[in-house]
Amino acid sequence: MKNIHVLAIPYPAQGHVIPLMEAARCFTNNGLKVTFVNTEFIHKRMMSTGSEIDCPSDLMRMVSISDGMEPCDDKNDLGKLTKAMFQRMPTILEELINDINRNDEEKITCIIADFCMGWVMKVARKMGIRLAAFCPCSAAVLAVTMSLQKLMDDEVINSRGVPKDQMVQLSTSMPVMDPANFVWTCMGDPVTDQIFFDHMFLEGKEAAEAADKIICNSTMELEPGAFNLFPKMLPVGPLLATNRSTRQVGHFWNEDSTCLAWLDQQLVGSVIYVAFGSITIFDQAQFEELALALEDTKKPFLWVVRPGTSGSMDYVYPSGYVDRIGTRGKMISWAPQQEVLNHPSVACFMSHCGWNSTMEGVSNGVPFLCWPYFADQFFNKTYICDIWKTGLGLNKDDTGIVTRGEIKSKVERVLDNDFIKENASNLQEKVMDCVRPGNLSNKNLNSFIDWVKEGNDL
Incomplete structure (x- = not known):
């Protein structure tokens, strides 16, 4: 029997890996096969904890690929890591998918990528694979990302993402924000800030706009303003609540119980x-x-x-x-x-x-x-x-x-x-209440899974 096979790829940080892993477990619980792609460094850290992934073993496969950095490079240098990933990982991921697709029964039918990994969009487009963007953070962060052009037009930030001295409110139903606290302005130095703005956010905006679907680990109850501003973003969270009966996975350290x-x-x-x-x-x-x-x-x-x-x-x-x-x-x-x-x-x-x-x-x-x-x-x-x-x-x-x-x-x-x-x-x-059967996050997650399954017949 042919599997409906999705490839999931998070940004290589624990706060990104954990929620996408929770989403992947929801997919396998609904019969989808998932190949979960970490960088080699992150894969090694996850596996070193010895935590078992509580899902059908034949439906979840953990694999790793190079992040494009040299062995001697500092993985904590987020600017260098991000730049290397965006330059080198597209070719590496394409090779992995081609290798998987050699088996007609295993072909990847959908890629689910962290929106911070905007480069994945180019791989999906080139290979003719449907793309879903995943938001592991608040929907407001993704709403800011999708509003970058408007923020530049309104001179809240300049073309390089540097904030001007004014507060901003994306809509009347969203909180007032201080642009000095936008994610890419908090990396520690201007060079890294610029790399994040160019690669993670400008490319993340393009990827989110191009994606067939966007799912967010949040709820309408928590962020109605962001979700109403961009209806394409679908709340499916909190994913940890959907998997509450099982142990959370994706940690980089051994838990002391x-x-x-x-x-x-x-x-x-x-x-x-x-x-x-x-x-x-x-x-x-x-x-x-x-x-x-x-x-x-x-x-x-x-x-x-x-x-x-x-x-x-x-x-x-x-x-x-x-x-x-x-x-x-x-x-x-x-x-x-x-x-x-x-x-x-x-x-x-x-x-x-x-x-x-x-x-x-x-x-x-x-x-x-x-x-x-x-x-x-x-x-x-x-x-x-x-x-x-x-x-x-x-x-x-x-x-x-x-x-x-x-x-x-x-x-x-x-x-x-x-x-x-x-x-x-x-x-x-x-x-x-959002994740209970028939309520919004639950309905959105089930609709998304149905969409993935329908795409298998396209």
């Missing part, structure tokens, strides 16, 4: 969960300030401290800290976050506000303490604090430090704020 037994020992609604994703880096001074703030709260806390993330060295706790904290705090290198946030002991989530973490927190009704670091996280904080009103922001002082006093004060305020707790609970109910 001992924290779940520790959570079982804590009072309901008492624990501060602290996790800043896969990219955030603090200097030693900020790390110590956070550590002492958590000590000062006198509350139990679960803190994810990734190893080796302060440059080439691991963080150093303040003198005597671990002994003073005792069993009140638990520090681990990586958490099974979905299970943690779903645990009744968790009271709030101190987060970098990456979109996956945002969706996980929202889906579990957990109030936020927002500490954005990078890219779209600043805008996600706007959603959480100003639009949904499910959290508070942490502010830096004049020296650029979030002080222990600021952290302690905001922890106390969010834990005592019934308004925020009620908003978080109400939003959880609305978001989780």
Whole structure:
């Protein structure tokens, strides 16, 4: 029997891999065959965790291709990585597809690509394969991307993506945005900013416009303005909720599940969960300030401290800290976050506000303490604090430090704020309702899968 075969390819970062993997599991659960393409570097990291992909083994195939960089190149240099991918990966991907298509029973009938991998559009067009764009971040980020020409015409940004000094609102039903926080302006240096703008966003805009379909890991309840502005974007999220009965996959570190037994020992609604994703880096001074703030709260806390993330060295706790904290705090290198946030002991989530973490927190009704670091996280904080009103922001002082006093004060305020707790609970109910059978995200996902299947007969 001939398989309906799709190829899925994310941007090589954990926040992009995880949601597309969740989508791929939905596809296999509906009988589609998926070849999931990571870069060699990302594939190796995923496989090293030993996590099993909970889907039919004959329908999911994990493969890897070169990202175009040399073995000695720094994979953390996002500008160099992005430039290499866009220059070299099209030829490599085309070769992979040609190899797969040699078997008539296995031919790729649809490519589902992260919109940040706009170069895939050219491969799909050249090979006559239908293309769907996937948005792993907020629909608002994709709406900004699809509005780039208008933003240039209105002189909100110049032709190179550099923002002017004015706020912008894409529509009256969308939040006001600060162009200084557009994703491509937050890469750390002007050269990398320019590479991101040219390759990921200008080409991403072209790919999204050319794609036959666009699916987004979000919901109409969370972002009505963005979805109404661009009806081509279809909300199918939160995908993690669709796969809630299975373990999340796509992580780059081994999860430490001992924290779940520790959570079982804590009072309901008492624990501060602290996790800043896969990219955030603090200097030693900020790390110590956070550590002492958590000590000062006198509350139990679960803190994810990734190893080796302060440059080439691991963080150093303040003198005597671990002994003073005792069993009140638990520090681990990586958490099974979905299970943690779903645990009744968790009271709030101190987060970098990456979109996956945002969706996980929202889906579990957990109030936020927002500490954005990078890219779209600043805008996600706007959603959480100003639009949904499910959290508070942490502010830096004049020296650029979030002080222990600021952290302690905001922890106390969010834990005592019934308004925020009620908003978080109400939003959880609305978001989780979206994926139930017959409701919008569920209907959109099923319609998309039907579209893929119909294309097999074209």
